[in-house]
Amino acid sequence: MLEAFLTSAITMATPILLAALGELLVEESGVINIGIEGAMLAGAFVALAIAYFSGSTALGLAGAIAAGVAINAIFATLVVNLAVNQVVTGTAVSILALGLTGVFYRKLFGVTGKAFMVAPIAKIPLGPLARIPLLGPVLFDHNGLVYFTFILVPTLWYVIAHTRYGLRLRACGERPEAADALGLGVIAIRWQALIVSGALTGLAGAFLTLAYANTFVENISAGRGFVALSVVIVGRWNSWGLAAASVLFGAAMALQFGLQALGTVVPYQLFLALPYALTLVVLAGFGGQAAAPSALGEPYRRQ
Amino acid sequence: MLSSIAKPFAALALAAALISIVLAALGASPIGVFAALGEGAFGSWYACADTIVKSTPLVFTGLAVSLAFSGALWNIGADGQLTIGAIAAGAIGPHLGNFPHAIAIAIILAAGALGGAVWGGVAGWLRARRDVNEVISTIMLNFVAVQALSWVVHGPLMEPSRAYPTSSPIARAAQLEFYFAPSRINLGMILALALAAACYLLLFRTGAGFELRAMGRNRRAATFFGIRIPALTLWVMALSGALAGLGGAVQISAISHRLYEKLSPGWGFEAIAVALVARLNPLGIIPAAILFGALDNGSQAMQRTQGVSPELVQVIQGLVILIILAFDTPAWGGLRENIFGAPHDAAAVPPLAEMPDA
């Protein structure tokens, strides 16, 4: 019971964390992308469609990366090159991706749905580690995407805090005009962050279809892109914090399924609302955006 | 640089071209699809009437969004505000059986407006007092509202037989009647029209509206001239929420008569497209809402005859917003008026020391 719950928490946390880590890069560069949901949906749909018709999970994952990058490229063109309002653009990108995936899903798979299943991504138990009681199945018996995601946590922490590239990234989010004067290339760096984020978010979507649901339903992401946005806030723009927040929210989701099955007095909706409510509490408690990059959300345009 | 006359046409042409590409990829004929959309939305008297009905919530949420956006308050939460308004209306509605019709209607609509105002007001308060970005808070409040609705229809407000996740129907007295049955045209649209006019007057004919627009265009200058930004923020967000909540109450009172999960198909987000097409002008909200309401209404016919699923409407919404934004950006030229004013476009103005006096 506990083992199943914890394993499920890690599984639920993975796509959220993957997308949140991408968003962290983007926000460090000074851009806020509230259209994560769109890239995630696109990744989820393309991964399923390609994996279903080609029979190859690898091709599906590659397709998801391409789809996430393509969605973020639309966003980047408007937001980075044309300096358009980031919030409204992000919303539009979400709506567009929701529509496109819905339309093409119906086109490819008709109106039924559940029948179009794919095999889940294979699990890779990590040898003897996977045989440790409780910890083994919870932490060391997952598919490659889960390991990849959790390895990204220290990797991104190191890159952002301790490398030249990370410093430059933060410089763009702190004061873009000064970064520009130092020849750091704000536009290029923001594009890079958005492309990497698109790839990670696309993979997060692929996780939903190829590793979790093994099929696609409309709006399968069900707000996880927005949970990723909260994870960045609750995690205080620190990849370790992001991991902790993701696991917490993942556990809330896992618990909710258990409760729904058990039919307890505690309404399961409380757990579904938890990430959002907690974000509000954290924001209200910390008094705004003190930990956020200074130039977050401000369009930057050279004269 | 595109001239201001050529631009709307270029934007329209681009939108049509992109939608046609999507349709071609779907193997559908663009002309057939647009014809089916038009036929479904305006092909008969009943279709026209239903377009009006489908547009009504969009007028409310469109007004909510345009009012907030005019003050540079990015209210992404009209959907949640509408939902809370609907919950308030759906909760009080069944208990209004003993009231006269007019009073019952007034109470149910007031409840909806109040619910929305509280939801918008929370975001306004967080922004004004705790410096919490309203974008994030309204997004979060949307999801909390969705879960709240799910909870009430499974829990406290669930209908007595407890077979379906819906609330009990509201009392007959609290229902807005259909004037032209079998069409569902009701008082809601009249109310929406009146509110659009009221919002226009508020925004362009009152001191408070001027302060709101000044805050939207240049928050720093507004602060300098003693416009009380925190108080204004709170009131605008509450008012914006009230408009959206009223839309929810009208939907309950006139159309659905009860609460159920996923009440809103995304009216609060569609409202952003509506508001941008209207260039944030409350009077423009009406035709813009009818345009998008028509798309919604026509999409069923499009699916029947052309085999294109109704999600195409969302593709169109998304593309329309993106194209308007792309064509409206100051990146195309020097300083000029755009939808959002120039709060961030100070960079377009040369630094002070470099401005010779011409």
Add this chain to the structure above:
Amino acid sequence: MLSANAITRRFGRTLALDAVDFEALPGEIHALVGENGAGKTTLMNVLAGSLAADHGEAVLDGRSLPAGSPRAALAAGIAAVHQSPMLFERMTWEENLALGGFDTGAGALDLDAVATRARALAAKLGFEMPPAGATVEHRSVAERVRLEVLRALSFNPRVLILDEPTSVLAPSELAAFLDLLRSLRADGRIVVMITHKLAEAIAVADRITVLRRGRVVARTTPAQTSEEKLAGLMIGEIVTQPAASAPPSHPGDPVLQIENLTLDDHTGRRILDRLSFRVAAGEIVGIAGVDGNGQTELVEVLAGVRRPTSGKVTLHDGSSGAMAVIPQNRDLDGLILDMRLWENLILARPLREQVTSHGWLNASRAIDLCRQLIDRFRIRAPGPETLAGALSGGNRQRLEVARAIASRPRVIVAHNICRGLDLAATAEVHRAILDFAFAAGGGAVILISSDLDELLAICGRLLIISRGKIRETSPGERDPERLGLLMAGARD
């Protein structure tokens, strides 16, 4: 050799640089002088790649530089020091310097190595560095300038361009700084110093180029010129300042009293330190100071935008419209550029109340009022419906002054209102201010400026602000040099 060939750059309808030719040779300090708004900073930004020229090109040692690429300019060896330091406030000083040329490694960031290199260079220059790991937001203005100079030098530049570098340096730091420039010259580098301080240019430069309204009007050397000649070239016409001698003050009743006004910022740093002074009707009081000594915050407190930490501001006419503030940054704080002129007018609360009844706005009354003011203050604009952003700088300022005076205040607080204006516009703005103060039943004016000459010309009484403290000067004290020392923070 660094040269700029026929560089032209427009901002909207304003021609900032008009086919400017400029050259500077290795082993020289070249002063670029001109009035505010002459185009000096624009030229620097074009040379440093932060701005792309519309026409013309920058050439270093025979190779032309790609337009609008700071990276290419830095790679070619051109480094710039901006007037307000371009630092990353919430990063440590080591991180700020690592973003310059001290960090040469790839991949991992070695901040200790950066700090070591920076300290070595700083020692040579006689700079003192902040404690390890200190974030920039808590450092003083002078420290920031030193960090920015250090970061520019970290690129080991062939060309160093400095924009008004001395304006925030204390006199004690000035000599060492000028020595630094001389040592860079001795290395065979090109030093371009932008300044409006003519004495400094003559003292340190080998050659001088004078810009006026976007054109080069003279190339000369210190030996061939004098401060008077340079001033004449910069201004371009015989100075007909409105009132070279300030009209005598006939102070009336006190209208504004400030007692022990103190302001700490969110980090606890003291910005305003127990300011006390009073202003009487019919009086123009100047507050002179180098930018960044608390003036902006004082204006914000007086405007009611910021609450002081302690102290009291008393207006003897207690009504809310009794004070009108003209902030220094007219484009960001003073005007809403994409609103109409009449709408900008009613930003002022008293005027807004004038045209509002029971909450309803009477636009036609506002438009009428605007039309009257356009005539009375000779604002060059097609009409009240024009967008404020379509006006030139001078006309924007006239609009602001007109708005302040039309709201019939008892006190006007004006901050750097003539910055960037040409002489004619300056004279008109001054005339309007003088008329306001000296009219029958006139009001009081607080004129805050870093331009001592402007203050000496129209102020009856002069206060000096330095590091958040204010001091009175004796009524007869009119010696610019001594006042300049006080502005720089010297004690008696």
